[in-house]
Amino acid sequence: MEHPVLMFFGVFAVGVLVIWIKSLFDEKKGIDSPEKRKIEEILQKIMQENKEFGEYVSVYAYQREDHARSSRCWYYAIALTAEKMYVVPLTFGDKEIGHAKAVVIEKDWVDKIDTGKPGGPYYCIKCMDNNGKVILDFRLEEKNTKLDKTYPVNIVQVEEARAFMQILEQWKQK
Amino acid sequence: MEKMKAEMKVDKKKLLMNIALRSILFIIVGMVPVFNQSANKTAEIAIIVILIALLVFALFPLVHLKDVLIYYDDKIVLGKKQITFNNPEEIQWSRQKMYFLGTRTRICNSVAAQRQSFMDFMLNSNMIDVTYMKDAKDTFIKCYLNQ
Known part of the structure; x- marks a missing residue:
């Protein structure tokens, strides 16, 4: 091969193009994907169990922790009302989505909310108590697409994420 | 009497795939004497030793062939x-990338999750390697969560 460097960049460019096209298809799927419906179903069940019959916004969020040679990820389904936040830890299998019991965070318990830089397409949210201790830390993305096992869902939630942020702004101004 | 929730056997396709991937290394090293005819006696012995080690490495997943994973209530x-x-x-659930060999999956409790080194895993009975088990996580979700 006369130009191995050129070939390397060619292969790299094709790889990037394939991933980009895949993410476009995944975004289309994510508008009404089975994962999105399942998460909404889980939250609906949790809200009924907790006798919350008012309006709420449901979103999918995650938290990733990177170490030198490994990373850990936690996944959540979150329902937010004007007064309470229901955080449901999720577990992803190959085909199944499991959930643990919901943790309820009341507006009064949260002293400070850090929402990172304003505007989308993602928000890094930290909820802190009176002592400044972080009680919940997660990343909310408007568009989630499958990449590998660390990013297991196609969920597009542009309107939901913005509505969620609006309610959080109200929580901030209590 | 403990109540059994589910029993899983080894995913033989996955196991064979892993053996095939490991065998690539064995084949590559096995090709060395074919292309390098001028190797001396010491090099030949070294290659044979390496080949034996790689053969053990390639066939090692077979020790899991008869494994049975059982979920009980507790x-x-x-x-x-x-x-x-x-x-x-x-x-x-812990997932560890093993480069070209795919991903190793382990189950552990919250205490064992703090210890991640290879020796910890070997010595710690609170960690179970379920890499080759069929639908281990999906079955776990069905058996214990979403109830």
């Missing part, structure tokens, strides 16, 4: 290893 058992728990939400 514990998970695989051979002599077992994890007990009060609440299934304590159970954590």
